[in-house]
Amino acid sequence: MLDIFRGLKSFVKISHIHIDSPVFRLHYSITVMILVAFSLIVTTRQYVGNPIDCIHTKDIPEDVLNTFCWIHSTYTIKSAFHKKVGVDVPHKGIDNSRGSQEDRKSYMYYQWVCFCLFFQAILFYTPRWLWKNWEGGKIHALIMDLDVGICSEVEKKQKKKLLLDYLWDNLRYHNWWAYRYYLCELLSLVNVVGQMFLMNRFFDGAFLTFGIDVLTFMESDQEDRWDPMIYIFPRMTKCTFHKYGVSGEIEKLDAVCILPLNVVNEKIYVFLWFWFLLLAFLTTLSLLFRVLIIMSPRIRVYLLRFRFRMVRRDAVDAIVVRSRMGDWFLLYMLGQNVDCLIFRDVMHELADRLKRSPVMLPDA
Structure with a gap:
């Protein structure tokens, strides 16, 4: 398991060649590493050990009941979350099931948490994959090891001339290349906002306000507060198991189940709520900045x-x-990668060529 987590370092390994912005790197590097790490943690807890323990009184094998309740989901009683523990109910969400079916809240998501987290990681990496293919190694090819700046004067002069000739010959032909990158940044914003709604759907409409509810819970009075994490990720649930009795009649077994895995899940999704919100905010600012650059x-x-x-x-x-x-975008990216003195010389020589040439008015 430790070897698997060591492999996650490749996601945060920062290349010496930058072809994107720091905010964009947060999406495909830090966020992907976080989601994959969470997926591995949940998978370990889920498949190594016992993710559910059900309490029963009748002669039924424990493994059978645990497996049945894990596969077929468990439920809580909604009205029992507002009752007093130890007086009205034994635990939050646990009460008799004589009420209507509408008062039950089923929990079927926990088998899918590890897969959903991994799928989210793939979605976060998709814009990076698109941009890497569209960029085509252009920046890496153009810098020609000029990011180091330690080479002979003859080699340096030759490489600077090659870079300058490329910029001169292809001037005014990089708009579509830059707009593809801006599209990838837009896809990153769409992805993080869309994942908020995806999680909201995953948790039956309770995720969009999850972080706000948790903050409100922490600031409210201890006697009056109601824990939203227990409502979405209950530690105690109920499970109904039917079997044939000795006379052929169907018997109903009511069991109470402990879900220790939800203690991990609730912490994961509280963190992800705030992290996604921060990513959406930073990416929105970055896109507004791109609009200013274009205009x-x-x-x-x-x-x-x-x-x-x-x-x-x-x-x-x-x-x-x-x-x-x-x-401009290509030059800005080159300036971040090429040695500052070499980039200065290239910019000066390019400007001199432009001044000596007929005036060219940009279209955009």
Whole structure:
């Protein structure tokens, strides 16, 4: 098991070549690692050990009853959550079943938690997979080991010329390439918001306000508060088992089951609620920032000046004015990977070429 968790380090391994933003990396790196780790934890608790223990009084093998209740789900009584423990009911959600069927709340999700977490991890990695295929190794090919900056002057000059010639020959042809990356960022936002609703569906409409309910529970008075985690992830449930009696009549066995796995599940989903909310907030800000970049060339100028202070201001102005948004995005990514002195020289030489050439007005 420890070897499996050590393998998760590959998800957070930061490459020395950056082809995306830090917020985008939170989705496919940190979040995927968290979800896979949670899936492994739940799987270990579920299939190694006993995830359910049912209390019964009649002559039925314990393993049979536990397996039956695990497979066919358990239930609680909704009205019993609001009764006083030790006075009206023995445990929250446990009461007699003489009421209507509508007062029962069935729990069928716990067999699927480990699979759902793993499926969520796949969804979070999908935008990264798309961008990696669409990017096609362009950044890695263009930097040509210029991120180190330790090479002979002849080699450095030759590589700078190759990079400059590519930028010059392909100027104004990178818009579609950049828009594909912005689409992947948009898919990341759609994914994290969609997963909130997916979890809400998974837990019968109780997940969207789960974090707020938990905070309210922690701040309320001890006598009046009602634990929302027990309602979604009960520790004690009921299970009904039918069997034939000695005379051929059907006998009904009412059992009380302990679900120790839900102690882990509730902590996992409280964390995921806040983590998904943070991801959605950061990704929304990132997309609004992208809209500003697309709409305003002046913002692009300020960003290049702020990020790469060694490049002359007039060079930045000349490049942004005579290029498109996709060219700006490529240059920004190259600047994050190429040695700062080499990137400065390339920017200056590109600006000089643009100044000597006929004026080209950008389309976007």
